Amino acid sequence: MIFLGEFYIRTAHRGTGLGKALMEKVAEQAGIKDRCKGMNWLLRASNDSTWQFYRRFNAIDMTTQHEWRFMRVKGDSDAHSS
Ligand SMILES: CC(C)(COP(=O)(O)OP(=O)(O)OC[C@H]1O[C@@H](n2cnc3c(N)ncnc32)[C@H](O)[C@@H]1OP(=O)(O)O)[C@@H](O)C(=O)NCCC(=O)NCCS
Secondary structure (H helix, E strand, O other), X not given: OEEOOOOOOOHHXXXXXXXXXXXXXXXXXXXXXXXXXXXXXXXXXXXXXXXHHHHOXXXXXXXXXXXXXXXXXXXXXXXXXX
């Protein structure tokens, strides 16, 4: 199982196949076809556009489909962020 920090293609380079190629490469490197149980990452619930992209790769919404919760204990330096 791997956790991605963030999946992001700079605006100027979008729509050229880079996102798809990167997604496939990361999955391949992780061993998604044989030794890796899955890839995980976070997506803001409001980011509907990107959700549509991930659905093309059969990504599952772990919150609505598997009732997972994203948990955090805040450190003092993070007290005011969302
Ligand atoms: C989503 C994102 C990765 C797509 O990258 P991209 O390089 O523009 O995508 P590609 O050019 O590789 O597109 C691949 C395919 O997906 C489709 N696609 C791209 N963005 C899409 C979207 N938002 N919704 C539906 N389909 C999309 C393309 O039309 C293309 O289809 P095709 O294979 O039939 O031609 C990019 O827009 C991005 O970085 N967005 C911000 C992501 C973000 O918010 N990250 C933080 C949370 S993880």
